[in-house]
Amino acid sequence: MSTFPATRLRRLRQTDWSRRLVQENVLTVNDLIWAVVVSDTADPTEPVAAMPGVERLGLNALAEAAKRAAQLGIPAMAIFPHIDPAKKDENGSEALNPKGLVPQAIRTIKEAAPNVGVICDVALDPFTTHGHDGILKDGVILNDDTVERLIQQALVQARAGCDVIAPSDMMDGRIGAIREALELEGFTDTMILSYAAKYASGFYGPYREAIGSGTVLQGDKKTYQMDPANTEEALREVAMDLDEGADMVMVKPGLPYLDIVQRVSSTFGVPTFAFQVSGEYAMIQAAAANGWIDGDRVMMESLMAFKRAGAAGIITYFAPRAAELMA
Numbered sequence: 001m002s003t004f005p006a007t008r009l010r011r012l013r014q015t016d017w018s019r020r021l022v023q024e025n026v027l028t029v030n031d032l033i034w035a036v037v038v039s040d041t042a043d044p045t046e047p048v049a050a051m052p053g054v055e056r057l058g059l060n061a062l063a064e065a066a067k068r069a070a071q072l073g074i075p076a077m078a079i080f081p082h083i084d085p086a087k088k089d090e091n092g093s094e095a096l097n098p099k100g101l102v103p104q105a106i107r108t109i110k111e112a113a114p115n116v117g118v119i120c121d122v123a124l125d126p127f128t129t130h131g132h133d134g135i136l137k138d139g140v141i142l143n144d145d146t147v148e149r150l151i152q153q154a155l156v157q158a159r160a161g162c163d164v165i166a167p168s169d170m171m172d173g174r175i176g177a178i179r180e181a182l183e184l185e186g187f188t189d190t191m192i193l194s195y196a197a198k199y200a201s202g203f204y205g206p207y208r209e210a211i212g213s214g215t216v217l218q219g220d221k222k223t224y225q226m227d228p229a230n231t232e233e234a235l236r237e238v239a240m241d242l243d244e245g246a247d248m249v250m251v252k253p254g255l256p257y258l259d260i261v262q263r264v265s266s267t268f269g270v271p272t273f274a275f276q277v278s279g280e281y282a283m284i285q286a287a288a289a290n291g292w293i294d295g296d297r298v299m300m301e302s303l304m305a306f307k308r309a310g311a312a313g314i315i316t317y318f319a320p321r322a323a324e325l326m327a
């Protein structure tokens with residue numbers, strides 16, 4: 001038993017060198033996945049009002065961003081598309097277009113920075129007129145019909161050179177179905193990062209503005225995304241996705257769900273990622289802009305918190321800024 005005064009925990013905290021020596025967790029650039037919004041109408045870029053510092057990137061700007069990622073040593077970029085609303089329809093057909101924005105963005109990054117990993121979201125919401133992640137019929141999101149489309153969407157991404165398929169739609173059975181299709185087509189090395197524990201969250205608000213699905217979304221996503229009150233269910237989701245062939249799993253949102261990150265990483269011992277989502281980004285930026293917090297400091301503290309909880313890495317809009325500070 002440690003008792004005072006033999007034990008004084010402040011002894012180790014008194015100098016910078018001793019604090020560094022006993023530091024338990026480390027954050028490095030290798031922990032960062034840069035979330036980027038690409039657009040087929042922005043040229044070169046368009047600001048996202050609800051996310052100060054984040055811009056929708058046209059393809060040329062995306063190429064520059066990819067080079068910047070490579071220079072900074074950021075391992076991977078995650079692409080989120082904002083498409084011309086005229087291209088949206090009921091079933092999100094544009095998601096299956098091999099010449100669409102996402103395949104073009106994948107090729108753009110691979111050409112500009114071949115060693116930067118490319119991660120793509122699999123879900124229909126950027127492409128549907130109703131803003132849902134799946135096929136909507138008589139007010140219901142159809143699971144199995146949606147999965148059929150998601151398989152096609154994933155194959156389009158894999159054919160364009162995507163390294164990591166990241167289904168964020170929360171349909172049941174999609175990981176197994178996508179894994180099987182990838183294997184059949186010879187994409188045996190294409191990785192799957194499953195958004196396994198994804199909650200129906202208000203923290204996605206700014207993202208919906210970023211990809212232009214906010215004004216169109218009918219209703220909410222509670223019939224497929226998880227109830228923020230649940231933990232055991234998150235473990236069941238993760239267990240099933242791993243059985244179906246996920247290589248990595250994700251918890252989303254991030255900071256408000258650190259307990260889930262911790263449970264998942266300690267229970268399964270698999271690479272577990274956290275998504276520091278748009279609303280988390282916006283809160284930090286808004287408070288910093290008002291002078292209420294030190295933005296850089298809070299950003300780094302929040303990223304370290306993910307590591308402490310056991311995350312293998314963090315998807316974050318802060319990636320380039322954090323990488324700069326660590327360089």
Ligand code: PBG
Nearest residue numbers: 123125168203204207277278279
């Ligand atoms: C949708 C998707 C969402 C995000 C990533 N993929 C939003 C949603 O589920 O409504 C959110 C990302 C963020 O808020 O930064 N498939």
